[in-house]
Amino acid sequence: MRWTLPNILTVARLAAAPGVAIIFLILPRPFADWAALILFVTAAVTDWLDGYLARLWKQHSRFGAMLDPIADKAMVIIALATLMGLYGFTTLLILPVAAILFREVFVSGLREFLGNKAGSLQVTKLAKWKTTVQMIAIAVLFSYGIFEHHFGMNVIGMSPEIVRQIMSGEIEDEFNLILLSEGAIIAYRAGLVLLWLAAALTVATGVDYLVKAMPHLKEDPHD
Structure with missing residues (x-):
């Protein structure tokens, strides 16, 4: 090497x-x-x-x-x-994650089984796109963690403590805080949409690889 x-x-x-x-x-x-x-x-x-x-x-x-x-x-x-x-483990998160993990394990096992014949499972342009979308989705979801930690406890709004501080007058710049909380919601939803898109592309490439591998998976009539 x-x-x-x-x-x-x-x-x-x-x-x-x-x-x-x-x-x-x-x-x-x-x-x-x-x-x-x-x-x-x-x-x-x-x-x-x-x-x-x-x-x-x-x-x-x-x-x-x-x-x-x-x-x-x-x-x-x-x-x-x-x-x-x-x-x-929310439903909207675990389903696309499970689909992505299943495909990766399945295709890796398929390549291992085919051995020298795995050359028919070359990386396609669609597979490259699915990797790109996966990484963008993950990056967006990591960015949500930054918003969420600073400006809200969950994706449906600001934390009760921030709301209390706004109502009591301890925080005066509530407009910016609300915008930042909305930013957290947008980041989370955008990340989920991208993750579901990545899961769809991932499954599609898995099916494509399976179809290409099928000729090598047929039983030998002489066995």
Whole structure:
């Protein structure tokens, strides 16, 4: 293996995957929310950058081709698990997460079973789009955590304490606080919409891979 810059970026992205979760064990919120968001977005950018540099400098390698999808899946799966831990097992969150996790496990198992024949399951443009939408959705949901921690306890409005302070006159700039609370609601809803879109794209790519694999899954009549 050559330690080219694209490979280094891929390895760094893989190392960042557990870091997104570990941050919440080390730092208090909202510092952890900020750190996780910055780390996740930076790692997501390297997903595009390492491929771009590899093509530009003609530094493609078997190691990079092997590790790149693993790093992507690790980033998405660990980030989704972290979000579930932060925001709870709500129906609107757990269903798309379950669909994404099921597809990733299913396709990974399919590739492992096919072995050398897995070349028919090359990454498609649709699969690249689903990874992009997944990462955008996760980043938006991490940003909601920042809003939620500062300006509201849940997605339906401001915390009772902020409401009490506004009503008692302790906080005078209630207009900005209301806007920030609305920002939390928008971030959460936008994140959910994007996550459901990502889940739909994820399932669609899983079905596409299954259809492509079916000729290799038929029973041999001579067995």
